[in-house]
Amino acid sequence: DAKTTQPPSMDCAEGRAANLPCNHSTISGNEYVYWYRQIHSQGPQYIIHGLKNNETNEMASLIITEDRKSSTLILPHATLRDTAVYYCMGAKYGNKLVFGAGTILRVKS
Amino acid sequence: NAGVTQTPKFQVLKTGQSMTLQCAQDMNHNSMYWYRQDPGMGLRLIYYSASEGTTDKGEVPNGYNVSRLNKREFSLRLESAAPSQTSVYFCASTPLNRAVSNQPQHFGDGTRLSIL
Numbered sequence: 001d002a003k004t005t006q007p008p009s010m011d012c013a014e015g016r017a018a019n020l021p022c023n024h025s026t027i028s029g030n031e032y033v034y035w036y037r038q039i040h041s042q043g044p045q046y047i048i049h050g051l052k053n054n055e056t057n058e059m060a061s062l063i064i065t066e067d068r069k070s071s072t073l074i075l076p077h078a079t080l081r082d083t084a085v086y087y088c089m090g091a092k093y094g095n096k097l098v099f100g101a102g103t104i105l106r107v108k109s
Numbered sequence: 110n111a112g113v114t115q116t117p118k119f120q121v122l123k124t125g126q127s128m129t130l131q132c133a134q135d136m137n138h139n140s141m142y143w144y145r146q147d148p149g150m151g152l153r154l155i156y157y158s159a160s161e162g163t164t165d166k167g168e169v170p171n172g173y174n175v176s177r178l179n180k181r182e183f184s185l186r187l188e189s190a191a192p193s194q195t196s197v198y199f200c201a202s203t204p205l206n207r208a209v210s211n212q213p214q215h216f217g218d219g220t221r222l223s224i225l
Contacts (some may be wrong), residue, residue, distance in 0.1 A: 023164060034213070043113075043199050043216030044152065087151060096167075099144075099151030 004088045009104040012082075018075040022088030025069040031090040034097065035066060035073050039084040044099075045051050047086075048074065078107045112133050115200050115217035120218050121177045122190045130185040140203045141183035142167075142214065143175060145196040152199060157211030158183055190224045197221050 005023040012018040024033060032051050036044040048055055048062045050071070053061040055062045061074040075082055116131045134141065144152035144167075154167030158177040172194060174186045183193045185201075187194055201214040 008206055036214075041197065041219065041221075043201070043218050044214075045216070046213030049213065096154065096157065097152075098168075099153070101149070 003098075004100055005092065006086070006088055006100060006103045008101065009106065010107060011106045012075075012078045014080060014107055014109045015077055018073075018078040018082065018105055018107070020068065020073040020075075020086050020088075020105065023070045023072070024088065024090050025030055027068055027090040030069075032066075033062065033071050034089045035060070035062065036087045036089070036097075036099075037082075038087070038102070039086040044087065078105075080107050080109060081109045111203055112216035113200055113215050113221050115198075117220060118218065119221045120145070120223070122222065123185075124191060126190050126224075128187045128190060128222070129184070130187075130198055130200075130222070132148050132184065132217060134200075134202040134215070135181065136202060136204075138202035138204050138214065139180070141177065142201040142203075143173075143183070143185045144199045144201065145169065146199060146219075155196045155198075157187065174185070177209060192224050195222060195224045213223075 003026050019042050032048040032049045035047040039042045048060050050062045064071045084101040085104050087099050091097050111133045142157040143155040143198050146152045155173050156175040160163045161180045164175050176184045198220045200217045201215045204212045
């Protein structure tokens with residue numbers, strides 16, 4: 001499984017885009033990049049995943065560099081409810097996820 | 110839709126007591142997982158079950174046992190609880206259909222366990 005590196009914390013103004021980076025230089029060719037978040041003490045929540053191409057869903061966009069060594073999760077219009085810990089992981093088929101410390105995103109009004 | 114249900118939500122034990130944490134999912138998922146989360150840290154995998162009838166160790170299995178009772182249920186047992194096992198325990202499930210890539214894990218709300 002790929003080792004990932006994320007900044008420990010970030011701040012974002014409410015209504016602005018939040019761009020969360022992740023380095024995964026050891027990711028293998030068949031591992032997907034997954035993003036989850038954990039709000040307060042709840043169970044982690046799936047956000048988005050991708051292999052090579054950029055992906056978008058109702059929650060976020062995922063930009064993966066061409067060499068697949070890094071990615072950026074974009075929350076286009078952050079709200080206070082997006083304050084959470086965001087985890088980036090590499091995994092095959094979504095199983096055996098390895099959670100690091102993640103990035104604490106604080107959305108401020 | 111209930112998703113992944115964990116019981117109990119809270120529990121306090123004394124050192125040496127035994128305890129079984131229950132987890133059930135109603136999504137017909139093949140794979141189930143047990144994680145623990147300690148303050149300021151991400152989740153660490155304790156055990157997982159890729160399919161009914163199979164279980165495998167994760168990153169931190171010592172002090173725990175698991176049972177995949179049927180496709181729906183995956184329990185975690187502490188035979189002799191220790192203070193170091195004070196943690197929040199999360200159960201998760203995923204389809205794990207290798208023909209499909211979009212298989213996010215669905216998590217329960219956790220069991221908060223304190224061992225005195």
